[in-house]
Amino acid sequence: MIIGTLGPQGTYSEKAAIQYNKNAGLQFYEDIFDTVDALLRNEVDKSIVPIENSLEGSITLTLDLLWEHELKIIGEVIVQIKHCLLSKGKKEDIKIIMSHPQALSQCRKYIKNNFKGVEIRSDLSTSHAAKIASGSKEIAAIASAESAKMYGLNILAENIQDVPGNFTRFIVVGKTTQSPTGNDKTSIIVYLEKNKPGALYEILGEFAGNNIDLTKIESRPTKKALGDYVFYIDIKGHIEDEIIKDTISRIKGKVGMLKILGSYPVAN
Amino acid sequence: MIIGTLGPQGTYSEKAAIQYNKNAGLQFYEDIFDTVDALLRNEVDKSIVPIENSLEGSITLTLDLLWEHELKIIGEVIVQIKHCLLSKGKKEDIKIIMSHPQALSQCRKYIKNNFKGVEIRSDLSTSHAAKIASGSKEIAAIASAESAKMYGLNILAENIQDVPGNFTRFIVVGKTTQSPTGNDKTSIIVYLEKNKPGALYEILGEFAGNNIDLTKIESRPTKKALGDYVFYIDIKGHIEDEIIKDTISRIKGKVGMLKILGSYPVAN
Numbered sequence: 001m002i003i004g005t006l007g008p009q010g011t012y013s014e015k016a017a018i019q020y021n022k023n024a025g026l027q028f029y030e031d032i033f034d035t036v037d038a039l040l041r042n043e044v045d046k047s048i049v050p051i052e053n054s055l056e057g058s059i060t061l062t063l064d065l066l067w068e069h070e071l072k073i074i075g076e077v078i079v080q081i082k083h084c085l086l087s088k089g090k091k092e093d094i095k096i097i098m099s100h101p102q103a104l105s106q107c108r109k110y111i112k113n114n115f116k117g118v119e120i121r122s123d124l125s126t127s128h129a130a131k132i133a134s135g136s137k138e139i140a141a142i143a144s145a146e147s148a149k150m151y152g153l154n155i156l157a158e159n160i161q162d163v164p165g166n167f168t169r170f171i172v173v174g175k176t177t178q179s180p181t182g183n184d185k186t187s188i189i190v191y192l193e194k195n196k197p198g199a200l201y202e203i204l205g206e207f208a209g210n211n212i213d214l215t216k217i218e219s220r221p222t223k224k225a226l227g228d229y230v231f232y233i234d235i236k237g238h239i240e241d242e243i244i245k246d247t248i249s250r251i252k253g254k255v256g257m258l259k260i261l262g263s264y265p266v267a268n
Numbered sequence: 269m270i271i272g273t274l275g276p277q278g279t280y281s282e283k284a285a286i287q288y289n290k291n292a293g294l295q296f297y298e299d300i301f302d303t304v305d306a307l308l309r310n311e312v313d314k315s316i317v318p319i320e321n322s323l324e325g326s327i328t329l330t331l332d333l334l335w336e337h338e339l340k341i342i343g344e345v346i347v348q349i350k351h352c353l354l355s356k357g358k359k360e361d362i363k364i365i366m367s368h369p370q371a372l373s374q375c376r377k378y379i380k381n382n383f384k385g386v387e388i389r390s391d392l393s394t395s396h397a398a399k400i401a402s403g404s405k406e407i408a409a410i411a412s413a414e415s416a417k418m419y420g421l422n423i424l425a426e427n428i429q430d431v432p433g434n435f436t437r438f439i440v441v442g443k444t445t446q447s448p449t450g451n452d453k454t455s456i457i458v459y460l461e462k463n464k465p466g467a468l469y470e471i472l473g474e475f476a477g478n479n480i481d482l483t484k485i486e487s488r489p490t491k492k493a494l495g496d497y498v499f500y501i502d503i504k505g506h507i508e509d510e511i512i513k514d515t516i517s518r519i520k521g522k523v524g525m526l527k528i529l530g531s532y533p534v535a536n
Contacts, residue, residue, distance in 0.1 A: 033380070054494040057487075060325055061373075078494060101369055101390065105329075112301070122369065122390040167494045198476040200485065201469065208466040215495060217468065219325075219486050226322040226346060226435045227483060 002027050003172075004038040004047035010127030010147035016077045016170040017048045031124050036065045039173060046074065046174040053081070054167045055106045062171070063220050063232060066189070066261055073187050073262035075172035083107055083161050084145050086130055086153035089137030096121055098129035099142035107142055109162040127151075169267065180238040181265045185215065188248065191222070191230045191257035200231065203251055210247050212237060230257075238263040270295050271440075272306040272315035278395030278415035284345045284438040285316045299392050304333045307441060314342065314442040321349070322435045323374045330439070331488050331500060334457070334529055341455050341530035343440035351375055351429050352413050354398055354421035357405030364389055366397035367410035375410055377430040395419075437535070448506040449533045453483065456516065459490065459498045459525035468499065471519055478515050480505060498525075506531040 001021065006013035007028020013035075017026050024046075029035040032049050039047040051062045065071065083103055087094060097104075097115060101122040104111070111120065123129040126143035127150070133141035134151040141153070148155050178184075192199040207214055216234040237244040239260060252258045269289065274281035275296025281303075285294055292314075297303040300317050307315040319330045333339065351371055355362060365372075365383060369390040372379070379388065391397040394411035395418070401409035402419040409421070416423050446452075460467040475482055484502040505512040507528060520526045 033376075052489075052494070054489055054496075055491050057328055057489050061376075108301075108329075163491045165493070169494060198472075198482075200482065201472040201476040204466075204469040204472060208469040214466075214468065216497075217485075217487060219484070221320075221322055221325050223323050223431045225433065226320070226437060228322075229484075 001025065001046070002044045004029055004035045004044035006032060006035050006049070006125050008125070008127050008131060010130060010144060010150045011125050012079055012081055012144060012168060013048055013050065013125075013170065015144070015146075016050075016079045016168075019079060020048060020075060020077045020172055032059070032061050033065070036069065036071065036173065039071070039175070040069060046172050048077070048170050048172050050102070050168050051171045052169045053102060053106065054165065055161065055163055056102055058218055059102065060220065063218070067220070067230065067259070071173045071261070072175060072177060073171050073264055074174040074176065074178050075264045076185070076267045077170045077172065078267045079168050079170065081106070081161065081166040081168050082145065082159050083142050083166070084148060084155045085140055085157040085160055086143055086148045086151075087133055087137065087140040087156055088153060091156055093137045094118060094140045095138040097140050097142065098123045098132060100124070100126050100129070103142045106161040106166060110160045172264075177262065178264050180240050180263070183266050184236075184238040184263050185234055185266050186237055186239050186244060186263040187232070187234050187261035189230050189232055189259040189261065190251070190255050193256045199255075202254060206247050206251050207235060210243050212244065212247060236266075269293065269314070270312045272297055272303045272312035274300060274303050274317070274393050276393070276395050276399060278398060278412060278418045279393050280347055280349055280412060280436060281316055281318065281393075281438065283412070283414075284318075284347045284436075287347060288316060288343060288345045288440055300327070300329050301333070304337065304339065304441065307339070307443070308337060314440050316345070316438050316440050318370070318436050319439045320437045321370060321374065322433065323429065323431055324370055326486055327370065328488065331486070335488070335498065335527070339441045339529070340443060340445060341439050341532055342442040342444065342446050343532045344453070344535045345438045345440070346535045347436050347438065349374070349429065349434040349436050350412065350427050351410050351434070352416060352423045353408055353425040353428055354411055354416045354419075355401055355405065355408040355424055356421060359424055361405045362386060362408045363406040365408050365410065366391045366400060368392070368394050368397070371410045374429040374434060378428045440532075445530065446532050448508050448531070451534050452504075452506040452531050453502055453534050454505055454507050454512060454531040455500070455502050455529040457498050457500055457527040457529065458519070458523050461524045467523075470522060474515050474519050475503060478511050480512065480515060504534075
């Protein structure tokens with residue numbers, strides 16, 4: 001089994017893929033878009049992509065790809081993120097700090113307080129930044145401790161994200177559906193009828209009335225007009241559970257569009 | 269009156285500030301953080317910052333600053349965004365494309381289709397990228413047509429965002445409150461009691477029951493734990509309207525925390 005993963009070696013995505021299935025082969029891609037595209041082109045069996053971080057919130061590109069393509073969420077994995085400042089040289093040599101934009105945002109205050117005036121450059125992934133940093137003492141990367149080993153860099157500072165507890169949730173996307181395990185989650189996207197006040201309230205009422213637990217609700221623009229949104233909703237339960245199936249089919253009749261992204265086991 | 273604005277000259281923020289008050293003096297800052305900080309340090313009377321784009325969604329740093337600091341939203345402005353590809357040289361000279369991360373995301377497909385393999389570098393603002401691009405034929409910037417004039421660049425391509433209609437909503441933050449105009453919006457942040465299923469439904473019921481129109485709801489992480497959120501809610505009406513005042517005070521009794529960000533005139 002081959003899992004498409006954001007590369008090169010040393011990313012938090014790689015960590016997530018190993019946590020999901022330590023026996024799978026990994027195929028690395030340059031960005032989230034290519035990682036998902038590899039699955040759509042049947043180059044890999046599954047792909048793993050970040051969807052949400054506890055400090056920075058949703059990875060919006062992932063949300064948009066779920067809306068645009070026929071993808072099934074078949075699993076989720078939670079990984080603890082501990083960013084380090086890595087470089088060939090010393091702190092005083094650093095002229096450029098590179099990393100993935102999410103990592104840069106998660107360390108915004110650390111950078112502002114310690115490297116005022118240093119050039120900040122966003123890169124395709126944390127480990128790609130580490131790879132680049134191995135070529136010059138003037139470049140530091142924000143990446144995992146594992147990346148330091150992999151690319152021969154010094155760890156100049158550890159755990160530099162603005163809040164100590166930092167977790168990213170990854171989703172595994174595939175093309176098959178998952179059978180119920182007894183502890184599942186179902187993800188859907190709902191587009192309400194425009195300009196219908198109370199429409200969201202009505203939808204949430206269907207869940208509340210059936211004691212279905214809502215674990216997440218998030219709005220994203222439809223890209224058609226400012227103020228026009230779709231809602232990404234996660235609920236506890238499996239689409240094959242009678243109560244979930246009935247509730248979702250009732251909601252379907254009340255909304256402009258409803259897309260089921262999949263049911264999958266809840267991560268610990 | 270001095271308005272703090274993301275600079276240098278030529279940003280969409282500058283356009284928004286002029287649209288808001290063409291007689292105000294503008295003071296330019298390097299990033300959104302510094303623009304808001306200038307207001308907190310009383311260096312400016314008001315500040316203007318982007319909060320939401322029709323393609324890319326919320327500017328999460330702005331949302332987080334509203335939650336962390338004592339800021340009042342006193343107005344909103346909507347600006348049409350037309351990104352251009354700007355350079356001193358020709359298309360075939362380009363080795364680096366620079367812009368603000370939001371602009372890069374809004375033109376993701378254009379870049380992927382036309383400049384596969386070119387280095388993408390995020391910068392502090394669209395106009396700052398234009399300024400940098402004026403120094404080398406190998407660098408192109410994604411910025412406004414006005415920036416081309418300002419920094420002596422050629423417009424190599426126009427309207428390059430992935431969807432033609434592209435709008436950004438800016439908010440004006442200050443320290444005073446605004447009187448009702450008859451067509452106002454009120455923004456609040458609500459933190460529900462954790463693990464209370466149906467809590468969001470109950471809150472939305474207070475608005476629906478009083479025919480208060482919800483124009484936006486958006487979740488953001490509290491940064492304390494994965495899956496722990498605050499909700500940013502925009503409703504039609506002014507906090508001095510009896511019905512709004514009563515509804516909000518009722519909601520206050522039901523939630524963990526409620527912060528009123530302000531009431532302000534709705535933008536056209």
